[in-house]
Amino acid sequence: MTEFRPLPQDRRPRIAVLDDYMGVAHRLADWSRVQARADVTFLTEALPPGPATVAGLRGFDAICLLRERSAIPADLLRQLPELRAIAATGKLNRTLDYAAARDLGIAVMTTSGSGNGIYATVELAWGLIIGLMRHIPEESAAMRTGGWQTRLGNALYGRTLGLVGLGKLGGRMVDIARAFGMEVLAWSPNLTPERAEAAGATYVTKEDLLQRSDVVSLHLVLGPTTRGVIGAADLALMRSDAILVNTARGPLVDTGALVAALQSGKLRGAGIDVYDSEPLPADAPIRQLPNALLTPHLGYSVQETFTNFYRETVENLEGWLDGQPRRLAEI
Numbered sequence: 001m002t003e004f005r006p007l008p009q010d011r012r013p014r015i016a017v018l019d020d021y022m023g024v025a026h027r028l029a030d031w032s033r034v035q036a037r038a039d040v041t042f043l044t045e046a047l048p049p050g051p052a053t054v055a056g057l058r059g060f061d062a063i064c065l066l067r068e069r070s071a072i073p074a075d076l077l078r079q080l081p082e083l084r085a086i087a088a089t090g091k092l093n094r095t096l097d098y099a100a101a102r103d104l105g106i107a108v109m110t111t112s113g114s115g116n117g118i119y120a121t122v123e124l125a126w127g128l129i130i131g132l133m134r135h136i137p138e139e140s141a142a143m144r145t146g147g148w149q150t151r152l153g154n155a156l157y158g159r160t161l162g163l164v165g166l167g168k169l170g171g172r173m174v175d176i177a178r179a180f181g182m183e184v185l186a187w188s189p190n191l192t193p194e195r196a197e198a199a200g201a202t203y204v205t206k207e208d209l210l211q212r213s214d215v216v217s218l219h220l221v222l223g224p225t226t227r228g229v230i231g232a233a234d235l236a237l238m239r240s241d242a243i244l245v246n247t248a249r250g251p252l253v254d255t256g257a258l259v260a261a262l263q264s265g266k267l268r269g270a271g272i273d274v275y276d277s278e279p280l281p282a283d284a285p286i287r288q289l290p291n292a293l294l295t296p297h298l299g300y301s302v303q304e305t306f307t308n309f310y311r312e313t314v315e316n317l318e319g320w321l322d323g324q325p326r327r328l329a330e331i
Contacts, residue, residue, distance in 0.1 A: 005084040005105045007321070013038040013061040013084075015317065019069035020044050021279075028303070029310035034317050038062075046070070046279050054079045061085065062320065064313050067300070068093050069278065074100035085109065085325060087316045089309035094222070098329055107320060108329040111312035117305030121273075122172045124299050125247045128271025129156070129215055131293050132243045138290075154214075157181040162213030164206070164229065165220035165248065166191055166199055173217060174200045185209045189225050210237040215245065222249035232257035235267060243269045247299045250275040255286065262289050273299050 007013055015034070017025050020042045031040060041060075047053045047070060057063060057080055065072065067090035074097040077083065085107045088096060092110075101108045114120070131137055134153035142150045161177045163170045163186040170186065177184045178200060186201035187209045196203035210216060216238065220226045230244070231254040238244070244267060246253055255276055261267040269291040275284070278297055286292050312327065319326035 002102055002107075003105055004107045004325070007084065007323070008061060008082075013321065014059060015040045015062045015064065016057065016060045017042045017064040019046060019066040021046070022301075024303075024306060025064075025310050028307045029314045031314055034314055034321065037321050038317075058082070062087060062317065064317075065089060065093060065096065066309070068095045071095040072101075073097050077101055077104055077106065085317075085320045087313045087320075088329070089313060090114070107325040109313075109316035109320065109325050109327050110329050111309050111316070111327065114300055114305040114308065117300060117302045117308070119169065119172050120302040120305060121247050121299035122169050122176070124273060124295065125173065125217055125219075125245055125271070126176055128245050128247070128273070128293055128295070129217070129243070132245075132269045132271050133215075137293060156215075159183075159214040160185060160212055162186070162209040162216045163201060164188060164209070164216060164218045164252075166196060166201060167219060167221075170219035171199045173219065185213060188220060189229075206234070207237055210234055211239070213238070213242060215243050217245040218248045218252050220248055220252055222251055227251050228254050230254065230258075232260070235261045238267060240266055241268050243267070243271065245271040247271075247273040250278070259285050259289065262286075262291050267291075269293065271295075273297055 015038050017040065021044060023044050026042055034040060047056045053076060059082060061082055062085035063083065064087040072086070072095060077097060077100050083106055086096065086101060087109045089111050091113060098108055133156060135151040138151055158181060160183045161173070163173055163184060165188045166186040174184050184201040185204045186196045187204055187206045191203060193203040218230070220229065229252050235257055244258070258270060262270055271293045272286065273295045274297055280287070280296070287294065316326045
C-alpha cells in the first residue's frame with residue numbers, strides 16, 4: 001500500500017487551483033469547508049514553462065488540475081518536495097506522470113467523467129462546421145459595420161462528412177450528420193468495416209476519405225500512431241473547397257502544413273479548437289488567417305462539465321484533509 005506524504009503539522013495546508021482561465025472554479029462548487037481548513041489560491045493565468053513553473057508551484061501542499069492543461073511530468077514533481085496531493089479532474093490525464101507521483105508518496109485523486117457535458121466537444125465541432133460553411137463570423141462582423149449579405153455559404157444536406165476516428169464522440173458525430181442529410185465516411189488506424197457499419201458510417205481508406213469529403217473532422221486520441229496523422233501529403237489530397245475541423249488534439253495535425261494550405265487557398269478553411277502549445281501563443285501565424293475559425297480549447301469547457309469536476313474536486317480535498325483521500329487514481 002502506498003504511503004502518502006503526511007499533512008503539515010506546523011501550518012495550514014496550501015492548495016493551488018491551476019489553469020482557472022475563466023475565473024469560474026470558485027463559484028461552481030462550495031469551497032468554504034476547504035477554505036476553513038486550508039489556504040486556497042486560484043490561478044487564472046497559465047504557469048510559464050521551465051523554472052518559473054517550479055517557482056510558481058513550490059510551497060503548495062496540493063494542486064488541483066483541470067484536465068490535461070498544465071503538464072505535470074516526473075521531473076517537475078521531483079522538484080516539489082512539499083507537494084502531498086494532486087486533485088486531477090477527469091478519469092485520466094495524459095499530461096500527469098501518475099507513476100512518479102505514486103513513487104513520491106503524492107496522493108492523486110480523480111473525478112468522474114464530464115457528466116452531461118460529455119458530448120460538448122461534438123456540439124462545438126458542429127458549431128465550427130456550420131460557422132465555416134455559412135461564413136457566420138464574417139457575416140456577423142459585417143452586420144456590425146452596416147454590411148448585408150456579403151458572402152454565399154453552402155448547405156450541409158447532401159454533402160459528405162469524413163470522420164478520422166469513430167469512437168464515442170465520432171459515433172455521436174454520425175448521428176448528427178445523418179440528421180443533416182449527410183453521407184458519412186470513416187477511417188482510423190484500428191477501425192474495421194464492421195465497426196464503421198455498426199456506427200452508421202462507411203469505412204474507407206484515409207486517402208479515399210480525404211479526397212471525397214466536404215468536411216473532415218478529427219476525433220482520435222493522441223498517441224504514437226496518431227501524432228501527425230494529417231500532414232502535408234494528406235492535406236494535399238483534400239479538395240480545395242473542403243474544410244478541416246480539429247476538436248481532438250492539436251498534434252494530430254501538422255500545424256505548419258495546415259497554415260501553408262490555408263494561406264495558399266489549397267484548403268477552403270479550418271475550424272480549430274486544439275493546438276500544439278496551449279494557451280496558443282499570441283503571435284501564432286494561424287491567428288492571422290481569415291479562413292481559420294479558432295476557439296480556445298472550448299471542447300469540454302462547458303458549465304455542466306466544470307461543475308461536476310470542481311464539486312468532486314472539493315469532495316476529494318475534504319477527504320484528503322481528513323486523512324482519507326477519495327477517488328484515488330488506479331495507477
